[in-house]
Amino acid sequence: ETGVTQTPRHLVMGMTNKKSLKCEQHLGHNAMYWYKQSAKKPLELMFVYSLEERVENNSVPSRFSPECPNSSHLFLHLHTLQPEDSALYLCASSHLTGPDTQYFGPGTRLTVL
Amino acid sequence: AQSVAQPEDQVNVAEGNPLTVKCTYSVSGNPYLFWYVQYPNRGLQFLLKYITGDNLVKGSYGFEAEFNKSQTSFHLKKPSALVSDSALYFCAVRDTGSGGGADGLTFGKGTHLIIQP
Numbered sequence: 001e002t003g004v005t006q007t008p009r010h011l012v013m014g015m016t017n018k019k020s021l022k023c024e025q026h027l028g029h030n031a032m033y034w035y036k037q038s039a040k041k042p043l044e045l046m047f048v049y050s051l052e053e054r055v056e057n058n059s060v061p062s063r064f065s066p067e068c069p070n071s072s073h074l075f076l077h078l079h080t081l082q083p084e085d086s087a088l089y090l091c092a093s094s095h096l097t098g099p100d101t102q103y104f105g106p107g108t109r110l111t112v113l
Numbered sequence: 114a115q116s117v118a119q120p121e122d123q124v125n126v127a128e129g130n131p132l133t134v135k136c137t138y139s140v141s142g143n144p145y146l147f148w149y150v151q152y153p154n155r156g157l158q159f160l161l162k163y164i165t166g167d168n169l170v171k172g173s174y175g176f177e178a179e180f181n182k183s184q185t186s187f188h189l190k191k192p193s194a195l196v197s198d199s200a201l202y203f204c205a206v207r208d209t210g211s212g213g214g215a216d217g218l219t220f221g222k223g224t225h226l227i228i229q230p
Contacts, residue, residue, distance in 0.1 A: 004156070033217055042117075043157075043203070045217030056217060090156055099145035099164045099207065102218060104156035 003027045004105035006091050012111045015081060021108045023074040023091030029103075031096050032074040034066060037088040037107070049074060050096060081112045115140045115208045119221035126194045127229050134189040134224045136204030146187040147205040147218065148178055157203060163187060174198070194228045201225055 004025045013019050025032065034046040048056035049068040063085075065077040074091055088109050092102040116139045126132045138144055145164055149157040161172025168180045178189045187204060202225075205218040 006156075035217075040222075042222045043220040045219075048217050058217075092157075099162065099209070101147070101159050101162060103159060104149075106154075106156040109154075 003103050004091060004093055006089075006105035006108050008108060009106065010109045010111075012113065013078070013081065014113050015083070017078075017081075019078045021076040021078070021089055021091075021110075023076075023093075023105055025072055025074075025091075025093035025103075025105075027093060027103060029093035029095055030071050031094050032068060032071075033092040033094075033102060034074070034076055035090040035092065035104075037090055039087075043090070047076075078110075081110075083112050086110055086112045115144075115206050115219045117204050117206050117219055117221040119202075119204055119224045121224050122222075123225040123227060125227045125229060128196055129193050132189075132191050132194045132198070132226065132228070134202050134204075134226060136187045136189065136221060137185050138187060138204070138206045139185065140206060140208040143209045144187075145207040145209060146178075146180065147207075148172065148176070148187075148189050149203045149205065151201040151203065151223070153200075160189070160202075196228045196230055199226055199228045 007022045032049045036044045046060045047066040052068045067075040088107045090107045091105040094100040094102040118137045147162045148160040151157050160176050161170050163170045163180045171177045176191050201223045203223050204221040
């Protein structure tokens with residue numbers, strides 16, 4: 001798991017807070033992803049960045065705002081979340097070409113009070 | 114559109130016995146197929162993938178998976194289960210016809226594998 005790191009590992013926030021999740025990959029990849037894992041639901045793809053440009057946004061509410069300043073770093077800015085946003089947020093990275101494997105970080109466990 | 118089905122929420126196997134975790138998929142083109150494992154409070158860990166060629170794919174920790182195009186299945190198998198194999202297993206698919214560049218994977222809902230001593 002040292003290839004993709006995520007901080008913090010746990011986060012508790014109120015609905016009016018602003019916080020950010022950070023992801024860093026050390027694998028030389030050029031694509032990065034945010035997934036949401038909720039209890040009893042399949043993993044949901046939220047955002048895809050390819051060469052630091054967003055290429056996919058699966059109808060994610062605007063209270064989630066991604067940022068990819070370079071190919072190694074990915075952020076998810078959180079603002080006025082709802083309790084139903086409580087979940088495990090997973091970051092992944094891969095090469096762009098072919099069927100390249102996505103490698104995942106350990107996730108951030110988010111609880112919204 | 115692409116989709117994955119894992120029909121079993123939980124699979125129970127006695128230690129030392131063979132195990133199978135089922136996965137079926139649907140894609141419009143040809144599939145890239147993946148298996149991941151997740152231990153408690155951890156991220157997803159890559160086990161193996163099918164791209165093309167040999168239908169039997171070997172992966173980490175003694176796991177293997179068999180691609181069956183006619184049945185659109187990609188079941189995960191291991192000849193002899195260990196207690197330490199107990200975890201949550203995810204099957205995932207990507208359609209090769211989905212275009213170039215980065216694409217997210219479509220995951221199944223996961224199967225809890227419980228290996229009993």
